[in-house]
Amino acid sequence: MSAPRLEIDLGKIEHNARTLVERLGRCGISVTGVTKATLGSPEIAAVLLRAGVLGLGDSRIENIEAMHCAHVAASMTLIRSPMLSQVERVVMHTDVSFNTELDVISGLSSAAQKAKRTHGIVLMVELGDLREGIMPGDLEKTVRETLRFPNIVLKGIGTNLACRSGVSPDAKNMAELSALADSIEATFGTTLSIVSGGNSGNLQWALSGADTGRINNLRLGEAILLGCEPLHRQPIDGLHTDAITLVAEVIESKIKPSQPWGEMAQNAFGEKPSLTNQGDISQAILAIGHQDIDPCGLQPPPGIEILGASSDHLITDTSSCNMSVGDEVSFQLNYSALVRAMTSPFVAKLMRVQRSHTSPPSSYIIH
Numbered sequence: 001m002s003a004p005r006l007e008i009d010l011g012k013i014e015h016n017a018r019t020l021v022e023r024l025g026r027c028g029i030s031v032t033g034v035t036k037a038t039l040g041s042p043e044i045a046a047v048l049l050r051a052g053v054l055g056l057g058d059s060r061i062e063n064i065e066a067m068h069c070a071h072v073a074a075s076m077t078l079i080r081s082p083m084l085s086q087v088e089r090v091v092m093h094t095d096v097s098f099n100t101e102l103d104v105i106s107g108l109s110s111a112a113q114k115a116k117r118t119h120g121i122v123l124m125v126e127l128g129d130l131r132e133g134i135m136p137g138d139l140e141k142t143v144r145e146t147l148r149f150p151n152i153v154l155k156g157i158g159t160n161l162a163c164r165s166g167v168s169p170d171a172k173n174m175a176e177l178s179a180l181a182d183s184i185e186a187t188f189g190t191t192l193s194i195v196s197g198g199n200s201g202n203l204q205w206a207l208s209g210a211d212t213g214r215i216n217n218l219r220l221g222e223a224i225l226l227g228c229e230p231l232h233r234q235p236i237d238g239l240h241t242d243a244i245t246l247v248a249e250v251i252e253s254k255i256k257p258s259q260p261w262g263e264m265a266q267n268a269f270g271e272k273p274s275l276t277n278q279g280d281i282s283q284a285i286l287a288i289g290h291q292d293i294d295p296c297g298l299q300p301p302p303g304i305e306i307l308g309a310s311s312d313h314l315i316t317d318t319s320s321c322n323m324s325v326g327d328e329v330s331f332q333l334n335y336s337a338l339v340r341a342m343t344s345p346f347v348a349k350l351m352r353v354q355r356s357h358t359s360p361p362s363s364y365i366i367h
């Protein structure tokens with residue numbers, strides 16, 4: 001079978017998505033399924049929709065276009081501020097986009113008029129993580145301007161935490177978002193149908209039984225795909241953490257010294273790795289590297305230790321298990337390894353499906 005490959009268990013992803021949709025539904029919170037880590041895979045999109053997500057969100061217009069091409073029928077949200085150079089595509093292929101800049105909203109408005117469409121806007125508010133967002137004190141002014149643009153509909157407000165700086169969503173910042181929603185509605189006499197509180201990092205807060213206030217939507221990617229919450233990277237109760245695994249193939253297996261010899265300078269990535277001398281070890285090389293994965297984000301099976309990587313080689317210590325050329329090794333991945341593997345054309349994607357409880361699982365490869 002083709003290697004390296006991601007083995008994607010669509011049934012487990014569906015279970016994860018459905019479990020989160022149900023749990024959050026009890027708190028009055030809908031789920032936008034985030035597809036950006038899957039390169040807009042139509043197979044995974046279909047599974048998310050079957051599990052009951054309200055719509056799909058992606059940060060790249062290319063992924064949304066790919067899903068449209070594959071006839072994925074869902075409400076589509078661009079969850080990164082649109083580039084001015086892409087407003088026509090955004091208006092054509094998405095229903096809503098997240099925005100923080102009036103120049104962009106103006107561009108979307110012109111593009112929407114030309115295309116004879118209306119485009120929904122969620123204004124993103126900065127609540128401390130220092131990535132995208134309008135400063136809370138500037139929100140009212142931005143809403144006032146936004147409401148003036150033809151063919152633009154203000155759908156709601158949102159925020160994003162736990163990404164750039166790792167600021168945790170909590171009662172305080174979520175209450176601030178709720179209060180901003182109330183105050184915008186009172187000031188402008190409008191209804192904000194979407195108050196989108198954040199990403200997988202919001203799950204602990206949302207499911208803690210805390211008052212969720214006006215928050216009625218979360219955008220979830222990592223928790224669905226990996227079954228983990230991203231604040232402490234702990235597994236979420238009742239979710240599969242092995243829905244996606246990476247398989248790579250051994251291309252060299254030899255006994256070698258654990259210490260390099262010769263004069264030491266920088267390696268291919270400008271680092272000077274320090275290695276401890278453990279005498280001779282069994283060293284196996286797998287045909288995968290920085291170009292396909294983030295080596296730090298791979299968790300090898302017991303008995304195998306990752307020693308290093310270059311663009312195309314992953315070097316492992318296999319002293320406690322015998323590896324031969326041609327053998328395959330399965331790894332668990334974190335988010336950054338997953339994103340890179342999903343977007344590498346060198347990594348095949350093997351989708352596993354079980355049509356019913358009684359039928360055997362079948363699988364197919366997508367390149």
Ligand SMILES: *Cc1c(COP(=O)(O)O)cnc(C)c1O
Pocket residue numbers: 034036059079080160198199200201219220221222223230
């Ligand atoms: C990536 C992203 C998400 C999804 O984040 P996960 O941690 O994968 O759930 C949600 N919102 C925005 C704005 C994002 O960029």
